Amino acid sequence: MTVSRALFVALSLSFAWELGYSADPPKSADPPAKISYYKDIRPIFAQHCNGCHQPAKPMGGYVMTAHADLLKAGEREKAGVVPGKPTASYVIEQVQLHDGKAEMPKGRDPLIPIQIKLITDWIAQGAADDTPASAKAAPIDASNPPKYLAPPVVTAVAFDPKGEYLAVTGYHEVLLYSAKDYKLASRLIGISERLNAVAFSPNGERLVAAGGSPGRFGEVQVWNYKKENLVISAPVTFDTIYGASWSPDGKAIAFGCADNTVRAIDPVTGKQILQMGTHADWVLGTVFSQDGLHLASVGRDMSMKLTEVPTQRFVDNVTSITPGALKGGLMAVDRRPVDHTPRQIRLFGAVVRVPREKRMQKVPPDTPGVPPKVYDELIVAGSDGVPRLYKMHREQKREIGDDANKVREYEKMPGRISAVVFSPDGAHFAAASSLDGKGEVRVYETDTGKKVVGEKVTGPAYTVAWHPDGKTIAAAGFDGKVWIHDAATGKLLKEFVALPTASAKAAAAR
Numbered sequence: 396m397t398v399s400r401a402l403f404v405a406l407s408l409s410f411a412w413e414l415g416y417s418a419d420p421p422k423s424a425d426p427p428a429k430i431s432y433y434k435d436i437r438p439i440f441a442q443h444c445n446g447c448h449q450p451a452k453p454m455g456g457y458v459m460t461a462h463a464d465l466l467k468a469g470e471r472e473k474a475g476v477v478p479g480k481p482t483a484s485y486v487i488e489q490v491q492l493h494d495g496k497a498e499m500p501k502g503r504d505p506l507i508p509i510q511i512k513l514i515t516d517w518i519a520q521g522a523a524d525d526t527p528a529s530a531k532a533a534p535i536d537a538s539n540p541p542k543y544l545a546p547p548v549v550t551a552v553a554f555d556p557k558g559e560y561l562a563v564t565g566y567h568e569v570l571l572y573s574a575k576d577y578k579l580a581s582r583l584i585g586i587s588e589r590l591n592a593v594a595f596s597p598n599g600e601r602l603v604a605a606g607g608s609p610g611r612f613g614e615v616q617v618w619n620y621k622k623e624n625l626v627i628s629a630p631v632t633f634d635t636i637y638g639a640s641w642s643p644d645g646k647a648i649a650f651g652c653a654d655n656t657v658r659a660i661d662p663v664t665g666k667q668i669l670q671m672g673t674h675a676d677w678v679l680g681t682v683f684s685q686d687g688l689h690l691a692s693v694g695r696d697m698s699m700k701l702t703e704v705p706t707q708r709f710v711d712n713v714t715s716i717t718p719g720a721l722k723g724g725l726m727a728v729d730r731r732p733v734d735h736t737p738r739q740i741r742l743f744g745a746v747v748r749v750p751r752e753k754r755m756q757k758v759p760p761d762t763p764g765v766p767p768k769v770y771d772e773l774i775v776a777g778s779d780g781v782p783r784l785y786k787m788h789r790e791q792k793r794e795i796g797d798d799a800n801k802v803r804e805y806e807k808m809p810g811r812i813s814a815v816v817f818s819p820d821g822a823h824f825a826a827a828s829s830l831d832g833k834g835e836v837r838v839y840e841t842d843t844g845k846k847v848v849g850e851k852v853t854g855p856a857y858t859v860a861w862h863p864d865g866k867t868i869a870a871a872g873f874d875g876k877v878w879i880h881d882a883a884t885g886k887l888l889k890e891f892v893a894l895p896t897a898s899a900k901a902a903a904a905r
């Protein structure tokens with residue numbers, strides 16, 4: 396076979412499976428092109444197998460994340476890959492189609508024939524490991540935990556609903572601290588290099604961490620964190636993912652993707668249950684309505700959009716769609732945790748009084764026959780540094796140029812805002828910003844816009860979380876330090892470096 400033909404076959408093969416199409420097998424009797432483990436096989440395993448076959452979750456006792464492990468046997472004591480012998484390789488037996496079904500990937504759609512053929516041919520060709528030396532570092536897992544030369548950039552922190560733990564993103568792991576003394580309680584090490592979001596489930600039993608490896612894969616991890624047990628590792632898209640949030644009933648986890656989609660998975664099965672694709676750029680933040688029927692998402696396309704959860708339908712642009720109305724991408728969104736329905740609302744232009752008993756739960760339906768909506772408010776912010784409060788649901792018809800859902804704008808913070816979060820009672824919100832290597836954490840009164848706290852911190856601040864007792868906030872960012880502030884006075888109560896090693900002390904002293 397000529398080089399150009401080999402190249403053509405390899406290209407068309409890789410395009411075909413990246414797009415999920417099956418293609419015709421090569422027509423001639425030429426031997427198959429030389430198949431690369433690193434470029435062709437590893438991505439198939441990453442997308443379809445590693446969620447259940449990785450060091451933190453070795454189902455059937457079989458690990459597939461590193462080449463050396465592929466050759467080993469799992470619980471059934473049959474080697475997964477026997478170089479040169481596809482028929483003796485258990486992996487091939489497990490992915491083989493019988494009446495359109497296969498044993499593996501368990502409970503998922505089977506691999507497409509061209510992928511099965513690639514794996515078969517690769518094994519027949521000797522199953523060589525062509526991983527470049529630069530990518531060959533020992534795989535990171537609980538027995539070989541990540542080592543830090545410098546404190547990690549912290550992109551997300553979160554308190555659990557009982558206020559017992561603070562989760563902090565590290566490199567390849569979530570660092571779980573006790574929220575009493577801020578001592579490290581456990582390290583949740585997974586396959587994603589970078590984690591962009593952490594969030595505890597509403598009942599506090601699970602922790603979601605979302606991230607991936609840039610340009611390779613995105614991943615949603617669901618941890619039974621008290622047992623350090625990875626329950627779900629769901630692969631999503633070919634890039635890192637962002638802004639994970641739980642539905643109030645704990646039955647869905649939403650997140651944003653670099654392919655401009657907003658998606659949600661079932662936290663028990665890992666299966667995708669929602670996908671909405673009307674954003675025009677990366678989606679960076681998500682939050683559900685109080686009744687879980689709507690999902691708000693924000694992104695680099697400067698817009699906040701609303702999706703109806705049961706139908707996965709895009710229903711509205713919450714922010715103005717007038718060009719130039721918003722300046723810069725939106726990076727963060729949070730929903731006011733309790734209903735703050737005002738005494739009067741405007742409904743299609745008319746002022747309507749909301750009876751006291753309804754005020755704390757529902758507003759009248761905007762169309763007869765449609766069930767009443769819960770009144771929800773959202774805080775959004777991004778690269779223009781201005782936090783804004785919006786009503787989630789439109790109460791009057793859209794007119795060109797309107798920004799009718801906007802309730803209020805707040806004082807501009809220096810630089811860009813990467814995180815906004817409401818206090819547990821919704822009366823305040825906190826925001827974290829960064830500009831030219833500096834950062835600020837602020838607290839505002841939601842209904843008046845009054846600044847309660849404005850604290851400069853040692854480095855750019857990327858994330859902020861509110862303790863469920865409402866009294867303290869945790870923030871962190873570029874320099875790996877976690878700052879615990881009094882939410883009413885701004886006083887710095889505690890500062891520590893998110894380094895899981897003895898060198899933490901040395902770094903803190905620097």
Ligand code: HEC
Nearest residue numbers: 443444447454455457469470471472485486489499500501
């Ligand atoms: C949703 C989880 C899940 C996914 C995804 C998955 N597996 Fe499995 N796999 C399992 C479980 C569970 C077992 C244990 C045996 C069983 O339950 O059938 C297993 C067992 C195996 C075994 C046998 C190990 C042994 O010795 O018992 C092989 C080989 C295997 N899987 C290969 C694959 C391959 C290849 C893929 C991707 C194409 C894949 N699996 C994807 C869950 C999964």
